[in-house]
Amino acid sequence: MQDVTSAASVSAGRGREPGPAAAHTATTVAPGDLLRRLRQRHATDPVTHVERVPPRTGVPAPWPQWVPEQLRAAYAGRGVTAPWRHQAEAAGLAYDRQHVVVATGTASGKSLAYQLPALATLLADPRATVLYLAPTKALAADQLRAVAELDLDDVRPACYDGDTPRAEREWIRRHSRFVLTNPDMLHHGILPGHAQWSGFLRRLAYVVVDECHVYRGVFGSHVAHVLRRLRRQCARYGRAAGPTFVLASATSGDPAATAGRLTGLPVVAVAEDTSPRAGVTFALWEPPLLPPDPSASPSPSVTSAPSAAGSVAAAVTAPAPRRTRDARPSPGPPPTRPDAGPPPTRPDAAAAAAPPSGPPEDAGAPPTADLTQVRRSALRETADLLADTVAAGVRTLAFVRSRRGAEVVANNARRGLDEAVPGLGDRVAAYRAGYLREERRELERALLHGDLLGLASTNALELGVDLVGLDAVLICGYPGTRASLWQQAGRAGRSGQEALAVLVARDDPLDTYLVHHPEAIFGAPVEATVLDPANAYVLGPQLACAAAEAPLTEADLELFGAGAKEAVEALVEAGALRQRPTGWYWRHRERPEVDLRGEGGAPVCVVEAATGRLLGTADGGSSHFLLHPGAVYLHQGVSYVVDALDLDDGCALVRPEEPDWSTHARDVTSLSVVSVRSYVDAGPVGLFLGEVDVTSQVVSYQRRRIATGEVIDTRPLDLPARELRTVAVWFTLSPESLVGAGVDPADVPGALHAAEHAAIGLLPLVATCDRWDIGGISTAVHPDTEAPTVFVYDGHSGGAGFAERAYGMAAAWLRATRDAIEECGCEAGCPSCVQSPKCGNGNNPLSKSGAVRVLDVVLANLPE
Numbered sequence: 053m054q055d056v057t058s059a060a061s062v063s064a065g066r067g068r069e070p071g072p073a074a075a076h077t078a079t080t081v082a083p084g085d086l087l088r089r090l091r092q093r094h095a096t097d098p099v100t101h102v103e104r105v106p107p108r109t110g111v112p113a114p115w116p117q118w119v120p121e122q123l124r125a126a127y128a129g130r131g132v133t134a135p136w137r138h139q140a141e142a143a144g145l146a147y148d149r150q151h152v153v154v155a156t157g158t159a160s161g162k163s164l165a166y167q168l169p170a171l172a173t174l175l176a177d178p179r180a181t182v183l184y185l186a187p188t189k190a191l192a193a194d195q196l197r198a199v200a201e202l203d204l205d206d207v208r209p210a211c212y213d214g215d216t217p218r219a220e221r222e223w224i225r226r227h228s229r230f231v232l233t234n235p236d237m238l239h240h241g242i243l244p245g246h247a248q249w250s251g252f253l254r255r256l257a258y259v260v261v262d263e264c265h266v267y268r269g270v271f272g273s274h275v276a277h278v279l280r281r282l283r284r285q286c287a288r289y290g291r292a293a294g295p296t297f298v299l300a301s302a303t304s305g306d307p308a309a310t311a312g313r314l315t316g317l318p319v320v321a322v323a324e325d326t327s328p329r330a331g332v333t334f335a336l337w338e339p340p341l342l343p344p345d346p347s348a349s350p351s352p353s354v355t356s357a358p359s360a361a362g363s364v365a366a367a368v369t370a371p372a373p374r375r376t377r378d379a380r381p382s383p384g385p386p387p388t389r390p391d392a393g394p395p396p397t398r399p400d401a402a403a404a405a406a407p408p409s410g411p412p413e414d415a416g417a418p419p420t421a422d423l424t425q426v427r428r429s430a431l432r433e434t435a436d437l438l439a440d441t442v443a444a445g446v447r448t449l450a451f452v453r454s455r456r457g458a459e460v461v462a463n464n465a466r467r468g469l470d471e472a473v474p475g476l477g478d479r480v481a482a483y484r485a486g487y488l489r490e491e492r493r494e495l496e497r498a499l500l501h502g503d504l505l506g507l508a509s510t511n512a513l514e515l516g517v518d519l520v521g522l523d524a525v526l527i528c529g530y531p532g533t534r535a536s537l538w539q540q541a542g543r544a545g546r547s548g549q550e551a552l553a554v555l556v557a558r559d560d561p562l563d564t565y566l567v568h569h570p571e572a573i574f575g576a577p578v579e580a581t582v583l584d585p586a587n588a589y590v591l592g593p594q595l596a597c598a599a600a601e602a603p604l605t606e607a608d609l610e611l612f613g614a615g616a617k618e619a620v621e622a623l624v625e626a627g628a629l630r631q632r633p634t635g636w637y638w639r640h641r642e643r644p645e646v647d648l649r650g651e652g653g654a655p656v657c658v659v660e661a662a663t664g665r666l667l668g669t670a671d672g673g674s675s676h677f678l679l680h681p682g683a684v685y686l687h688q689g690v691s692y693v694v695d696a697l698d699l700d701d702g703c704a705l706v707r708p709e710e711p712d713w714s715t716h717a718r719d720v721t722s723l724s725v726v727s728v729r730s731y732v733d734a735g736p737v738g739l740f741l742g743e744v745d746v747t748s749q750v751v752s753y754q755r756r757r758i759a760t761g762e763v764i765d766t767r768p769l770d771l772p773a774r775e776l777r778t779v780a781v782w783f784t785l786s787p788e789s790l791v792g793a794g795v796d797p798a799d800v801p802g803a804l805h806a807a808e809h810a811a812i813g814l815l816p817l818v819a820t821c822d823r824w825d826i827g828g829i830s831t832a833v834h835p836d837t838e839a840p841t842v843f844v845y846d847g848h849s850g851g852a853g854f855a856e857r858a859y860g861m862a863a864a865w866l867r868a869t870r871d872a873i874e875e876c877g878c879e880a881g882c883p884s885c886v887q888s889p890k891c892g893n894g895n896n897p898l899s900k901s902g903a904v905r906v907l908d909v910v911l912a913n914l915p916e
């Protein structure tokens with residue numbers, strides 16, 4: 053296990069493209085001074101913890117003997133005079149034909165670790181080939197540039213993806229010896245056309261799998277089988293030994309085991325980061341509670357007029373009114389969360405639909421946040437911090453979890469800056485995966501050259517661009533895993549300079565727990581990546597693809613692992629395969645249609661109706677939430693309203709309009725138990741893992757005033773229901789045990805519901821998921837369990853391993869859940885503990901004290 057210090061690798065773009073940061077001259081503000089300035093914005097100190105991540109000195113190693121002079125000279129020409137020790141070690145293992153994963157921090161030079169053995173082999177053997185896989189086209193394009201700049205004879209590197217013109221494809225297949233692509237293209241293009249690639253595959257020496265930690269959950273399970281299909285074709289055309297796999301991963305727990313599961317091969321890990329890094333001051337930031345008086349709307353973001361005092365930064369930093377954590381709520385209409393939005397979609401296309409949550413009944417009920425204290429939204433807080441750092445001349449990147457959130461942060465920061473100094477707002481922009489390629493490239497260029505000082509991004513920027521050496525990183529909401537947190541923070545810090553990272557807590561149980569338990573961030577190892585190649589919903593379709601490429605044999609079944617035999621028999625049963633003496637044959641003319649990125653479906657195009665202009669795309673799963681008729685859709689700060697969503701054509705028609713409300717979709721959900729896989733009988737308490745069927749439907753949306761959060765109205769929607777068979781973990785309690793614990797029978801639904809919300813919120817603590825990967829339902833009597841029950845399920849067909857992880861670590865998970873609820877400073881429940889932003893039931897009913905009692909009963913009976 054690595055400690056967090058080495059996990060938090062920061063700075064020094066060694067081995068990657070040498071420091072784009074160097075091109076920009078920004079003001080240098082010591083992180084301590086900057087933080088001091090930022091935390092003055094509130095009357096109460098929002099900083100709950102400051103961790104100093106010390107700088108690290110690099111450990112260089114000599115060039116391995118086998119690296120030819122030409123290659124050394126090429127790197128020297130780009131400023132790389134010697135590898136770091138971890139690079140040399142990983143490269144050496146790969147050169148000796150051992151499968152290896154290098155799992156080190158951002159900008160630790162992982163590319164050199166695979167480029168060295170791959171390029172040395174291409175130079176030594178004029179026939180050898182290399183296949184490089186990146187999760188995004190942008191990252192492959194970056195790598196292509198890096199390899200092409202080395203200008204090596206006869207390597208002829210080329211990208212082969214959806215953007216590659218037809219005319220060039222044949223040339224690449226025949227002549228390129230370093231092909232860069234992505235798993236989707238491998239799956240849809242290269243493997244089905246393997247005959248045309250036979251020469252390339254026969255001579256394939258290395259397969260590089262970059263950013264392999266991205267291959268998690270259902271997407272990861274699919275990619276695992278795509279790699280097995282690749283190995284199978286290599287074996288059919290070429291050497292028995294097959295290519296050597298070199299994987300690069302962000303720092304993660306047990307990288308060797310994860311890489312082994314991904315490739316199906318024994319993999320050695322190199323995980324000690326020996327690159328140098330800048331020191332980072334890492335602050336945990338909890339936005340202040342808003343006053344309970346609803347007439348006091350959330351303090352506007354940076355809108356005060358410039359004051360005479362101090363710098364521009366001081367001028368745009370209007371201190372919020374004095375607030376204390378213990379402010380007594382006064383009765384009155386409920387304050388609503390200013391940014392409670394539709395479920396944020398996970399920012400990259402790997403996301404499945406945001407699964408719904410909450411009991412099925414009563415969707416669309418108004419929020420009943422009666423005595424709730426609400427914190428200032430993390431989005432507004434981050435926007436203000438971004439405006440402040442930009443005003444101070446500090447090059448800053450803000451990570452925001454949702455696309456919509458990134459737009460809001462950029463917009464608010466821009467507005468605040470413009471009000472302070474007209475024109476200053478132009479130096480802030482938003483970035484997300486859904487933007488078109490040209491837009492993305494333009495933003496990247498502007499930030500590298502310093503035309504832009506502030507960028508609000510979804511985690512799309514974790515991938516695909518080589519952007520390091522920023523002065524400050526703001527992380528709006530815990531990104532779901534410590535691995536991701538460190539990767540985002542790793543964008544901060546230029547060589548030899550100190551940098552600032554700030555985690556701004558969102559108003560939810562996990563974030564609140566973390567900013568008050570810094571040991572859970574700084575004292576814990578990073579998580580292992582969860583993927584499950586045995587998922588029958590992945591294995592069956594993948595075996596169909598494999599059979600369509602070439603008939604399956606008994607030996608192939610071994611390659612595809614546990615469950616393959618059963619999956620093949622099911623395909624025969626279903627009429628998809630025919631068994632003959634020589635193997636299993638695909639029976640249809642058309643190839644099977646399989647989407648690697650889950651059941652989210654094809655992306656939905658967002659089109660401006662009047663001009664036909666394509667604004668961007670959204671993944672199919674989130675389209676019901678974000679692009680329903682009437683939805684307000686933001687693109688680069690411009691507001692649009694959706695006129696129509698055509699699910700058959702995969703297109704939403706929008707028109708520019710800026711109403712003063714936002715829209716929030718609601719769904720209803722029901723669940724039935726299909727089978728129980730495993731259970732723990734703990735007296736009055738039962739813990740179960742099994743298959744369930746979940747039906748959900750987006751049925752309505754609310755319109756809320758942007759300024760106040762006031763609900764204007766709720767409007768019905770007519771969208772089809774979606775079905776999901778998945779894996780759930782659930783616990784039951786006997787009604788008697790609840791009475792014995794002092795839970796009033798009338799309080800049982802609220803107690804279970806509150807426990808469910810908080811349990812979903814805390815699950816990412818034990819599994820590499822985020823709360824949008826999972827859903828839940830609670831009920832006082834469920835027809836299948838005949839008892840008070842709380843279900844938490846994977847939001848992916850066939851499950852993604854998250855519920856299973858929760859089942860395995862139930863005691864630790866539910867203990868943290870209980871503590872998070874009990875320790876929350878609110879009186880009757882708030883978004884920091886038991887309220888859920890995606891509740892289909894309007895957060896009603898909820899009983900905070902009842903939830904603690906429910907969990908006490910469970911924990912008292914459940915074995916540790």
Ligand SMILES: [Zn+2]
Binds near residue numbers: 410805809891893895
């Ligand atoms: Zn709920």
Ligand SMILES: [Zn+2]
Binds near residue numbers: 876877881882885886
């Ligand atoms: Zn609370």
